[in-house]
Amino acid sequence: MARHEIQLPDIGGDPGRECRLGIMGGTFDPIHYGHLVTAEQAREALALDLVLFMPAGNPAFKQDRPVTDAEDRYAMTVLATAANPSFYASRFEIDRSGVTYTAETLKLLRAHYPDNVKLYFITGADAIIDIVTWHDASSIASLATLIAATRPGYDISQAQARIAQSGLDFDVRYIQIPALAISSTNIRDRVRLGKSIRYLTSESVIGYMRKNRLYTV
Ligand code: ATP
Ligand code: MG
Numbered sequence: 308m309a310r311h312e313i314q315l316p317d318i319g320g321d322p323g324r325e326c327r328l329g330i331m332g333g334t335f336d337p338i339h340y341g342h343l344v345t346a347e348q349a350r351e352a353l354a355l356d357l358v359l360f361m362p363a364g365n366p367a368f369k370q371d372r373p374v375t376d377a378e379d380r381y382a383m384t385v386l387a388t389a390a391n392p393s394f395y396a397s398r399f400e401i402d403r404s405g406v407t408y409t410a411e412t413l414k415l416l417r418a419h420y421p422d423n424v425k426l427y428f429i430t431g432a433d434a435i436i437d438i439v440t441w442h443d444a445s446s447i448a449s450l451a452t453l454i455a456a457t458r459p460g461y462d463i464s465q466a467q468a469r470i471a472q473s474g475l476d477f478d479v480r481y482i483q484i485p486a487l488a489i490s491s492t493n494i495r496d497r498v499r500l501g502k503s504i505r506y507l508t509s510e511s512v513i514g515y516m517r518k519n520r521l522y523t524v
Contacts, residue, residue: 314398315416318357319424328420329358329454331429332400332409334491336375337516338362338387339508341431341489345456348484349429350393353454358429359397360384364407375521377401386511410443413450426451432461439473453479459488498522 319326331346338360346358362380374380381401388394399415400407409428416426428451430438435455438444447453457463463481470477489507497504499522504513516522 314402315419316357316359316395316397319421322421322423324423326424327353327355327427328416328424329353329355329427329429330361330412330416330451331358332361332363332412334374335360335362335380335384336491337380337383337494337508337512337521339489339491339494339512340506341458341487343387343509344484344487345431345458346394346429347391349427349454349456349482352482353427353452353480355393355427357393357395359395359399360388361397361400361412364400364403364405379515379519379521383512383515386515387509389511408442410441410446410450413447417450427454428452429454429456431456431458432463432466433458435463435466435479436461436469438466438477439469439475444473445475448475448477453477455479455481456484457482457486459486495522499524 318328329346329349331342333342335342346360349355350358362377362384365374365377381396381398385396388396400412413426413428428447430453432455435453438447441447455463455466470479494504494507498516
């Protein structure tokens, strides 16, 4: 059995019942309360049975900066999601080699789970604006329902317009969530400058970052 199959939680065992699986993808460098509130409110709004938090594999660079080791990003994801029984930190993408495309991840999940498991891909407003340009966007559209959450600084109506123009058949559910203008970039910058990051992410994640000296220069 391939390694990624071992890492997926067992759901959808009752074929007579629809099961809704949320997928929260991201670099999570580091994970923060913006990610967590987005996933939790998506879970509630769409009655998701489980949300997989899937740190992206190690792209050597993201926007021209080195990305933190996948094991550290995964460990922080485990720490941040541990107390929520509906959250599951997944190694699915970090255990695959090379660039991991969302379309490919969704195809593998679709092949792994029975038909009564429906896939919901959760994004913030910035990601949904770009999604029509992602690799094999038409497969994304056919494999999953998208959940697009509001995010301060990004205009969800711009996403709606781009999706309409794309001609792709996306099923998008837009949800309004409490505005948290938190980003991983801002957390990394604050750490570098020696500023407080308290209440931007969990104490466990902050402790892990300190212990492993992440984001310091
Ligand atoms: P970076 O600054 O490094 O890009 P980020 O904070 O944007 O980090 P990502 O890992 O890039 O975090 O994002 C993963 C997903 O979470 C994306 O779909 C993004 O839109 C969403 N997201 C991140 N932060 C928020 C937030 N504060 N509110 C709503 N959605 C968010
Ligand atoms: Mg981002």
